[in-house]
Amino acid sequence: MSTPLLKIEGLGHVYGARRGLFGTSPAFRALTGIDISIARGESFGLVGESGSGKTTLTRNILGLERPSEGHVLFDGHPVIDLGRGGERRLRRRMQIVFQDPQASLDPRMTIHDTIAEALVVHGPDLGIARSGYTRRVLDLLEAVGLGREHLYRHPHEFSGGQRQRINIARALAVEPELLILDEPTSALDVSVQADILNLLQRLQKELGLTYFFISHDLGVIRYTCDRVAVIERGRIVEQGPVAEIFDTPSQEYTRKLMDAIPDPDPDLSPLRRLG
Amino acid sequence: MSQTDTTLPRAQLARSARAEARARAIYRFRQSWLSVIGLAIAVVLVAVALLAPWILPYPDDVTGAVNPAVAFQPPSAAHWFGTNSVGQDILTLVIYGSRISLLSGLTVIGLALIIGGALGVIAGWVGGWIDEVIMRITDLLLTIPSLILAMAVAAALGTGIWNMIIAITITWWPTYARLVRAEVAAKKQEQFVTASRVLGVGPMRLIGRHVLPNIVTPVVVKASLDVGFAILLVASLGFVGIGVKPPTPEWGTMLAEARNYMPQYWWTAIFPGTAIFLAVLAFNLLGDGLRDVLDPRTRR
Ligand SMILES: Nc1ncnc2c1ncn2[C@@H]1O[C@H](COP(=O)(O)OP(=O)(O)OP(=O)(O)O)[C@@H](O)[C@H]1O
Numbered sequence: 001m002s003t004p005l006l007k008i009e010g011l012g013h014v015y016g017a018r019r020g021l022f023g024t025s026p027a028f029r030a031l032t033g034i035d036i037s038i039a040r041g042e043s044f045g046l047v048g049e050s051g052s053g054k055t056t057l058t059r060n061i062l063g064l065e066r067p068s069e070g071h072v073l074f075d076g077h078p079v080i081d082l083g084r085g086g087e088r089r090l091r092r093r094m095q096i097v098f099q100d101p102q103a104s105l106d107p108r109m110t111i112h113d114t115i116a117e118a119l120v121v122h123g124p125d126l127g128i129a130r131s132g133y134t135r136r137v138l139d140l141l142e143a144v145g146l147g148r149e150h151l152y153r154h155p156h157e158f159s160g161g162q163r164q165r166i167n168i169a170r171a172l173a174v175e176p177e178l179l180i181l182d183e184p185t186s187a188l189d190v191s192v193q194a195d196i197l198n199l200l201q202r203l204q205k206e207l208g209l210t211y212f213f214i215s216h217d218l219g220v221i222r223y224t225c226d227r228v229a230v231i232e233r234g235r236i237v238e239q240g241p242v243a244e245i246f247d248t249p250s251q252e253y254t255r256k257l258m259d260a261i262p263d264p265d266p267d268l269s270p271l272r273r274l275g
Numbered sequence: 276m277s278q279t280d281t282t283l284p285r286a287q288l289a290r291s292a293r294a295e296a297r298a299r300a301i302y303r304f305r306q307s308w309l310s311v312i313g314l315a316i317a318v319v320l321v322a323v324a325l326l327a328p329w330i331l332p333y334p335d336d337v338t339g340a341v342n343p344a345v346a347f348q349p350p351s352a353a354h355w356f357g358t359n360s361v362g363q364d365i366l367t368l369v370i371y372g373s374r375i376s377l378l379s380g381l382t383v384i385g386l387a388l389i390i391g392g393a394l395g396v397i398a399g400w401v402g403g404w405i406d407e408v409i410m411r412i413t414d415l416l417l418t419i420p421s422l423i424l425a426m427a428v429a430a431a432l433g434t435g436i437w438n439m440i441i442a443i444t445i446t447w448w449p450t451y452a453r454l455v456r457a458e459v460a461a462k463k464q465e466q467f468v469t470a471s472r473v474l475g476v477g478p479m480r481l482i483g484r485h486v487l488p489n490i491v492t493p494v495v496v497k498a499s500l501d502v503g504f505a506i507l508l509v510a511s512l513g514f515v516g517i518g519v520k521p522p523t524p525e526w527g528t529m530l531a532e533a534r535n536y537m538p539q540y541w542w543t544a545i546f547p548g549t550a551i552f553l554a555v556l557a558f559n560l561l562g563d564g565l566r567d568v569l570d571p572r573t574r575r
């Protein structure tokens with residue numbers, strides 16, 4: 001087998017003790033001994049309760065945090081201490097879509113400028129000249145189901161689903177290989193969740209993307225992912241092919257997570273509309 | 276919102292969206308008639324200050340000319356605001372005084388904004404011990420009352436408009452450092468900043484394009500309110516005799532002098548007093564109006 005696109009080995013993360021207004025908050029261990037390997041083109045899911053360390057893991061993958069132990073290798077190379085040029089090259093290859101579509105868009109920037117920012121940073125590497133920015137932004141908007149009339153609007157003029165489309169378009173602007181999706185649909189109305197999931201699936205097929213898909217919703221993971229890992233209080237307690245984990249969960253915790261899914265109202269379930 | 280015609284050329288689309296946003300902002304500002312009054316007074320004040328050399332009824336009075344023959348004239352056609360103890364035209368002095376008040380008020384706040392803003396951005400963005408050092412210095416300076424420091428500066432360097440401006444600025448910039456630091460530190464954590472960082476955007480652009488534009492509202496509102504308070508402080512310093520020195524006419528100084536002739540020669544106090552009141556009021560109302568216009572949460 002070739003090098004995995006993303007390899008996480010023995011990753012641990014401890015948030016340092018912090019001095020605050022009301023005394024010192026002690027150090028907090030958020031991740032312990034995480035081992036994950038994701039192949040190119042795969043959809044890898046991560047499920048776990050709130051506070052189990054999912055976002056901390058994405059921040060370590062993105063090189064925004066320094067791991068306390070172990071390391072993250074992207075295509076065989078570490079994601080920290082890269083220097084300015086190395087970091088820029090890495091940023092092009094790995095992007096993220098956050099949970100809250102509104103908070104991840106600058107309220108003062110037009111959609112055009114928000115997406116074009118990716119081109120300002122990476123234009124030369126992408127072979128796009130300044131004069132071609134708008135054309136490219138338009139192509140990206142169209143790829144996520146938005147159009148020319150949205151170019152010069154501000155984020156507050158959009159619905160939640162549209163905003164998430166904008167976030168996806170921005171992430172795709174740099175032509176990444178790995179896309180991290182940190183609960184990309186959990187802030188959205190049930191009715192638009194399915195649209196976004198379908199869009200993500202289509203894009204993955206068209207662009208050959210690798211997904212690291214985080215969700216509370218096991219139904220979503222089951223629908224989207226090939227393999228899944230279950231995280232509990234900073235440890236991976238179980239991982240394997242989706243069908244296997246879902247049909248024969250070996251861990252009590254996983255079973256609990258599955259039971260925690262509210263009995264879905266079939267009319268509201270996003271999965272119903274996925275067909 | 277109206278449907279935008281999708282066949283419009285791109286530039287025109289951009290312009291219409293921006294024009295619409297501006298039109299809505301102006302509409303909101305005008306909704307609040309108090310802020311319109313504030314703006315109107317501020318505009319008149321600035322216009323008067325700029326045009327002063329050409330509209331002074333008795334230009335010689337501002338350079339200290341005295342006219343004992345017409346001392347303490349009540350308001351009349353010749354002297355709309357009356358005259359003072361040495362026969363100077365009070366309208367002339369009040370008009371010229373607007374230059375001093377506005378110049379010092381705007382300069383103090385401008386300097387405080389530049390110094391405090393720059394240090395606040397550094398403290399809020401970089402954090403760590405640099406933040407600690409900058410914030411301890413601001414805490415220290417905030418404990419010194421402007422009035423006391425201005426007295427000390429006046430005692431050490433002599434009185435004068437620039438010494439006064441420097442003294443007030445020293446005690447005022449820390450308030451901006453604090454505000455800007457808190458805002459920058461908060462915005463730095465925002466997800467849209469993280470999203471841009473993940474895209475590979477460097478710190479200069481993150482600060483310039485994402486952080487600063489999102490903190491202008493509270494800063495501009497504070498600055499506008501503060502210009503009013505700075506004018507008041509300048510007048511207070513003039514009133515206690517450590518601000519601008521006569522013969523340069525200054526509202527606070529005029530008021531202090533008028534104190535000796537109250538209530539008989541009331542016009543010597545009422546006009547400079549009203550000028551101070553209006554100037555402070557104008558910038559306060561303006562600040563409140565700006566808050567409504569600039570706040571993105573009201574941009575719907
Ligand atoms: N900057 C920080 N400093 C200290 N502790 C933190 C910090 N960020 C997160 N934590 C703690 O680390 C743990 C994991 O947080 P994390 O955000 O990674 O969880 P999560 O799985 O993403 O949760 P959610 O599903 O709610 O998004 C939590 O207990 C949280 O309180």
Ligand SMILES: [Mg+2]
Pocket residue numbers: 054055056182
């Ligand atoms: Mg999270």
